[in-house]
Structures are given as structure tokens and as C-alpha cells.
Amino acid sequence: MLRAEGLTKRYGEVEALAGLELEVRPGEVYCLLGPNGAGKSTTMNLFLGFAAPTAGRAWVCGLDVQHHLIESKRHLAYIPEQVHLYPHLSGAENLEYFAGLGGSAVSGPEVAALLERVGLPAAAHHRRSGEYSKGMRQKVGLALAVAKRARALLLDEPTSGLDPRASFEFSRLVRSMCDEGVAVLMATHDLFRARDLANRIGIMSAGRLVWEGGSGDLAGEDLERVYLEHVRRAAEEAAA
Numbered sequence: 001m002l003r004a005e006g007l008t009k010r011y012g013e014v015e016a017l018a019g020l021e022l023e024v025r026p027g028e029v030y031c032l033l034g035p036n037g038a039g040k041s042t043t044m045n046l047f048l049g050f051a052a053p054t055a056g057r058a059w060v061c062g063l064d065v066q067h068h069l070i071e072s073k074r075h076l077a078y079i080p081e082q083v084h085l086y087p088h089l090s091g092a093e094n095l096e097y098f099a100g101l102g103g104s105a106v107s108g109p110e111v112a113a114l115l116e117r118v119g120l121p122a123a124a125h126h127r128r129s130g131e132y133s134k135g136m137r138q139k140v141g142l143a144l145a146v147a148k149r150a151r152a153l154l155l156d157e158p159t160s161g162l163d164p165r166a167s168f169e170f171s172r173l174v175r176s177m178c179d180e181g182v183a184v185l186m187a188t189h190d191l192f193r194a195r196d197l198a199n200r201i202g203i204m205s206a207g208r209l210v211w212e213g214g215s216g217d218l219a220g221e222d223l224e225r226v227y228l229e230h231v232r233r234a235a236e237e238a239a240a
């Protein structure tokens with residue numbers, strides 16, 4: 001569903017991503033961890049076609065993003081750290097507007113059902129979204145992904161700044177989308193949420209994947225310890 005093949009991105013002297021190999025299958029949540037500047041957002045940007053790779057390929061549903069930009073985007077939904085909505089429009093109006101723009105027109109009862117599915121309280125559906133919390137805006141973002149019938153979901157630090165309950169609810173919704181076959185790639189600093197949600201975890205450092213494992217590989221392991229050890233080791237190797 002999502003595949004990075006030798007994916008490389010250089011910005012001048014900076015190697016933001018160096019030959020990334022990664023695959024996210026349908027129904028799977030893959031969490032990308034790594035310190036600031038490790039290359040997580042660059043990975044997202046290459047899948048979204050916001051930047052062109054220096055080498056390698058990003059595949060979405062079997063489509064090479066660079067050569068099938070519009071078509072590959074039809075299969076993708078992206079939720080950034082801050083979901084931006086038109087503040088003077090309600091959640092329902094925003095959903096209707098953005099879904100229509102993306103070619104998945106929804107209206108009336110469908111809009112209400114989508115917002116209900118993602119747990120936006122009915123009383124908020126028609127309130128100005130400028131008054132929404134971050135978690136509520138994200139719910140509208142997820143409703144849009146469902147309306148679009150996206151087959152892959154890219155999440156960039158979606159739980160940062162959410163309270164534990166909102167973070168839990170967000171995870172539950174993401175999991176329910178996975179159960180319907182959506183592939184999820186999530187960049188995060190939230191080790192707790194990664195451990196809770198991921199089928200696979202990749203740890204990046206300086207543009208490289210320095211550790212990868214499935215949830216089974218972490219049985220009885222402390223993810224924080226694994227993370228700190230691999231990031232430290234990668235930094236030492238880079239300095240040597």
C-alpha cells in the first residue's frame with residue numbers, strides 16, 4: 001500500500017533521507033520515531049509529493065508518486081499536527097466543503113453520520129470550528145479521510161498536545177480505520193502511543209532507519225530503552 005524504495009532526499013549538503021526502505025501494508029499502523037531532524041516529515045512529504053526525491057521512489061497503492069501525483073493523492077489522506085479548518089464555518093460545513101473539493105461530495109445525513117463516527121459531539125457539528133479544540137479539528141480531519149475512502153493515512157505527530165483521553169480516542173479511531181484495511185504511517189514522538197497503536201515501529205536517525213521491529217519484537221522490551229540505545233548508537237557511529 002505504502003512503500004519507500006531507496007528513498008533519498010538531499011537539501012544541499014543535508015541528507016534529510018538516505019535510502020529509506022519501508023513498507024506499510026493494508027490494515028497496518030507503522031509508527032516512525034526519531035529525534036528532531038531525523039527525516040520523518042521528509043518521508044511524509046515525499047509520499048505526498050510535496051517534495052521530489054533525489055533518488056529512489058515512493059509508492060502509493062502501486063503508483064510511483066513522482067509520476068502519478070494526482071492519482072496517488074486520491075488514495076491518500078494526510079493529517080498534519082494542526083488540522084486547519086475555515087474558522088467561520090462549522091465542522092459540518094468544513095467537511096462538506098473539503099470532501100467536495102476532493103471529489104467525494106457528501107451532504108446532510110452523510111455528513112452527520114461521518115462526524116458521529118469520529119466522535120464529534122452532535123452539539124458541535126454546527127458550531128463555528130474556530131471554537132474547536134485541536135482534538136475536535138482532528139476528528140474533522142479523520143472524517144474527511146473516511147469520506148474520501150482513503151486507502152492510506154499519513155499522520156504527522158497527530159497526538160502532540162492532545163490530552164490522554166483525546167489521544168486514546170484518536171488511536172481508537174485510527175485503529176477502526178485500519179480494521180477496514182487502511183494503511184497508516186504515523187510520525188510521532190509519543191512512544192506510549194506508538195507502543196499502543198503500532199503493528200510495526202521504525203526508529204530513524206539522521207535520515208536512516210536504525211531499527212525496525214514488529215509489536216511482537218517488543219514483547220517484554222521497553223521501547224524507550226530501545227529508542228534511546230539505537231539513537232545514541234547511530235549518533236556515535238555518525239561521529240566516528
Ligand SMILES: Nc1ncnc2c1ncn2[C@@H]1O[C@H](COP(=O)(O)OP(=O)(O)OP(=O)(O)O)[C@@H](O)[C@H]1O
Nearest residue numbers: 011014015016034035036037038039040041042043
Ligand atoms: N525544505 C528544506 N530545506 C532544507 N532542509 C530541510 C528542508 N526540510 C527538511 N530539511 C532538513 O532535513 C532534515 C530532516 O528534517 P525533517 O523535518 O524530515 O525531520 P523530522 O524527523 O520530521 O523532525 P521533527 O521531529 O523536528 O519534526 C533536517 O536536517 C532538516 O533541517
